[in-house]
Amino acid sequence: xxxxxxxxxxxxxxxxxxxxxxxxxxxxxxxxxxxxxxxxxxxxxxxxxxxxxxxxxxxxxxxxxxxxxxxxxxxxxxxxxxx
Amino acid sequence: xxxxxxxxxxxxxxxxxxxxxxxxxxxxxxxxxxxxxxxxxxxxxxxxxxxxxxxxxxxxxxxxxxxxxxxxxxxxxxxxxxxxxxxxxxxxxxxxxxxxxxxxxxxxxxxxxxxxxxxxxxxxxxxxxxxxxxxxxxxxxxxxxxxxxxxxxxxxxxxxxxxxxxxxxxxxxxxxxxxxxxxxxxxxxxxxxxxxxxxxxxxxxxxxxxxxxxxxxx
Numbered sequence: 001x002x003x004x005x006x007x008x009x010x011x012x013x014x015x016x017x018x019x020x021x022x023x024x025x026x027x028x029x030x031x032x033x034x035x036x037x038x039x040x041x042x043x044x045x046x047x048x049x050x051x052x053x054x055x056x057x058x059x060x061x062x063x064x065x066x067x068x069x070x071x072x073x074x075x076x077x078x079x080x081x082x083x
Numbered sequence: 084x085x086x087x088x089x090x091x092x093x094x095x096x097x098x099x100x101x102x103x104x105x106x107x108x109x110x111x112x113x114x115x116x117x118x119x120x121x122x123x124x125x126x127x128x129x130x131x132x133x134x135x136x137x138x139x140x141x142x143x144x145x146x147x148x149x150x151x152x153x154x155x156x157x158x159x160x161x162x163x164x165x166x167x168x169x170x171x172x173x174x175x176x177x178x179x180x181x182x183x184x185x186x187x188x189x190x191x192x193x194x195x196x197x198x199x200x201x202x203x204x205x206x207x208x209x210x211x212x213x214x215x216x217x218x219x220x221x222x223x224x225x226x227x228x229x230x231x232x233x234x235x236x237x238x239x240x241x242x243x244x245x246x247x248x249x250x251x252x253x254x255x256x257x258x259x260x261x262x263x264x265x266x267x268x269x270x271x272x273x274x275x276x277x278x279x280x281x282x283x284x285x286x287x288x289x290x291x292x293x294x295x296x297x298x299x300x301x
Contacts (some may be wrong), residue, residue: 062289065177068190068199074164077157 023047085172085209087274094140094250094267097275097283098133099208103147105131105243130214130272132237134287141252145245148237150208152217156236158205162219171207171234175282176200177289203290206283208235213273239290 021044026033034048054061094100105128110121130150133140153159153171161167166186167174173186177198180190190199208214210233221228249266251257275283 058285058288059292062285062292064197065289066194066197066199067203067293068183068188068194068201070188070201073188074158074160077159 025050027052084276085279086211087276090268090271090274092268093137093264094133094145094271095137095274095280096133096135097280098271099130099150099214099273100133100147100270101130101272102127102270103131103145103245103247105147105149105245107243130235132208134237134239134242136284141250141255143246143248143250145247145250146242147245148239148242150235150237152215153232153234153236154217154219156205156238158236159219159221162221162232163223170209171236172209172279172282174202174205174207175286200286200289203286203293204239206237206239206286208237209279210234211273239287 020039022037024035024037026035030052032050032052033046034050036044036047038044056064105126107124107126108121109124112120114121126149128149131147132150134146134148135144153161161171161174164187177200178186179196179198180192180194183190183199183201188201212233214233214235216231216233219228219230219232249263251260251263251267253260253264257263
């Protein structure tokens, strides 16, 4: 990686704010690289590497997922709504 | 990215396809004696979605489901939420209660930290220039709003089976496989990205894996 590379910030760091550096998560292959950049988006260093793999088996994750019933909120169109 | 930028050269789960006939039997009651009082609605939907898992596509059989516009599905009230109007595929994913609240939904605070699906029988397709646009007319208080949209959805309750001679897998070892593949691919309009296909796989798995209360073992 070119150390002088300038990363594009999703949200610009505003002048005058206390925040003068930011961490950008940069997807790379199976990994998520946490890159520290300065106010201009210039590379300052790597602060961490995370693996994208989800270690919880799919069926276990599925059993831990619930349901939100919105059928009373978004009613099916009535006949008068259909033009 | 909801759609793949390039085709993988095969039919895949979630593909939008065209050219397959659906037949839906309709009957008044279970037929236990005379084989009467039924009819079959035959249709050629403009677009369908492949719901056979990728590895099981072959042997002249395909599970498909009609792709409907939000208007055809009578679900235009989704457009009243600006978040879904901007990105209706948000409804494909399980969200934490706090994220549902940010989307404008009233989620009770005893919902815990569990991710929650909604409309588990529906999967929404993102807008794309290759899909026909349609006009949405909404009444909002006294005002009438009109805009164009290209969102579509499938309803897992509408899955049909199609038998077509050109549906084959390379593993079947047919000598004319390349010819069949060309015909299969001529029906293909759009392919989902890997992430979107994964979202579809997870949601349909959730839909079919729900255990009814009476079957739950304490």
